Amino acid sequence: MLAPMPQARRAPESAPIPKHAARRLLAWYDASARELPWRERGGAPPDPYRVWLSEIMLQQTRVAAVVPYFAEFIRRWPTVEALAAAPLDEVLAAWAGLGYYARARNLHACARRVAGELGGKFPATEEGLCALPGIGPYTAAAIAAIAFGARAAAVDGNVLRVIARLFAVEEPLPAAKPRLAALAKALTPATRPGDYAQAIMDLGATLCAPRDPDCGACPWRGICAARARGIAARLPVRAAKRTRPIRRGIAFWAQRGDGAVLLRRRPDSGLLGGMMEIPSTPWRAEPWELDEALDAAPLASRWRLLPGTVGHDFTHFRLELAVAAGRAREARKVPGEWCALDELSARALPTLMRKVTRHALASLA
DNA sequence: CATCCGTGGTC
DNA sequence: TGACCAAGGAT
Numbered sequence: 001m002l003a004p005m006p007q008a009r010r011a012p013e014s015a016p017i018p019k020h021a022a023r024r025l026l027a028w029y030d031a032s033a034r035e036l037p038w039r040e041r042g043g044a045p046p047d048p049y050r051v052w053l054s055e056i057m058l059q060q061t062r063v064a065a066v067v068p069y070f071a072e073f074i075r076r077w078p079t080v081e082a083l084a085a086a087p088l089d090e091v092l093a094a095w096a097g098l099g100y101y102a103r104a105r106n107l108h109a110c111a112r113r114v115a116g117e118l119g120g121k122f123p124a125t126e127e128g129l130c131a132l133p134g135i136g137p138y139t140a141a142a143i144a145a146i147a148f149g150a151r152a153a154a155v156d157g158n159v160l161r162v163i164a165r166l167f168a169v170e171e172p173l174p175a176a177k178p179r180l181a182a183l184a185k186a187l188t189p190a191t192r193p194g195d196y197a198q199a200i201m202d203l204g205a206t207l208c209a210p211r212d213p214d215c216g217a218c219p220w221r222g223i224c225a226a227r228a229r230g231i232a233a234r235l236p237v238r239a240a241k242r243t244r245p246i247r248r249g250i251a252f253w254a255q256r257g258d259g260a261v262l263l264r265r266r267p268d269s270g271l272l273g274g275m276m277e278i279p280s281t282p283w284r285a286e287p288w289e290l291d292e293a294l295d296a297a298p299l300a301s302r303w304r305l306l307p308g309t310v311g312h313d314f315t316h317f318r319l320e321l322a323v324a325a326g327r328a329r330e331a332r333k334v335p336g337e338w339c340a341l342d343e344l345s346a347r348a349l350p351t352l353m354r355k356v357t358r359h360a361l362a363s364l365a
Numbered sequence: 366c367a368t369c370c371g372t373g374g375t376c
Numbered sequence: 377t378g379a380c381c382a383a384g385g386a387t
Contacts, residue, residue: 055383056384057383060384061372061382061383062374063383064374066383099372100370100384102370102386106386133385135385136384138383139385157382158382174366197383202383205382210380238380243379271369271371272370272371313371314370314371315368315371316370350372351371351373
């Protein structure tokens with residue numbers, strides 16, 4: 001029987017770590033760093049509250065989308081104690097439009113933990129941070145490095161891409177993540193780890209972009225294995241995704257004589273958890289007939305289907321929502337709550353429901 | 366590990 | 377226009 005051949009593949013621990021890579025990146029960062037509201041200038045010590053808030057908002061969300069939300073949150077709740085004292089519903093309403101609403105619920109829960117049992121102080125270690133709601137491995141490392149100067153490697157999507165290219169790792173994600181994370185950690189310097197964490201993410205967000213990377217301007221152009229082999233643009237390799245199914249439903253736009261609209265609160269967990277909505281049928285693959293949908297209507301009325309539909313793409317499915325309009329003749333008790341039209345903007349309505357509102361108002365105008 | 370969570374930008 | 381994907385976390 002033949003003995004198995006030894007693997008020719010290099011173990012990750014033995015991959016050569018380029019000398020001075022971190023120093024070179026930091027020099028590039030010092031010369032090119034963008035000015036962002038949560039970034040300290042002039043060597044002022046970072047405020048862990050601001051670092052934490054920005055990192056939660058930046059999860060799977062672009063800088064441009066976060067900037068106005070960060071400013072508004074800091075204006076309304078300048079400290080973790082202020083945020084902890086706010087009603088959850090106000091926090092959800094302020095978060096509306098930013099997406100991934102579990103982040104807002106966890107944000108609030110985390111603020112209460114820190115302001116309460118932790119005496120207003122965020123933990124300074126990755127382990128301590130990771131135990132808090134809404135803080136996972138990436139965010140814990142980012143806060144530990146940026147706010148507390150710990151030598152922690154914050155490995156996000158940008159870093160995975162940069163490292164995959166730097167070492168020309170062709171193994172597909174997500175299987176390659178542990179290897180890439182180990183390489184990222186080995187590359188992290190003991191000096192200025194917070195600036196380094198932001199620098200490598202900045203590199204991924206600007207020059208080392210997913211497509212058409214600007215390798216000629218990269219501080220690592222001389223040491224990048226993928227660039228040397230001409231394969232930078234097609235790394236990292238990702239496993240194929242499946243196509244999104246379509247779900248359909250009918251939303252019920254119920255208006256009272258005074259113009260108020262009927263809203264309903266969604267369950268605390270799951271899709272759009274804790275947010276407000278226009279009541280609707282369940283969402284399913286098969287289209288609905290209006291007659292059949294009336295079983296799910298929040299009240300009896302002469303419902304009529306408005307022309308057109310509202311389309312919205314979630315991560316794992318596309319939703320096509322028709323809208324039925326009806327009048328509530330009496331002020332009798334119905335499930336949910338009535339909301340005046342000019343107060344809708346202040347409610348915790350996710351983007352999908354704002355689309356429904358816009359659609360209904362345009363059709364009825 | 367796979368799946369579920371929003372939204373907006375980009376080509 | 378459809379597909380990709382972004383400073384991820386919870387389950």
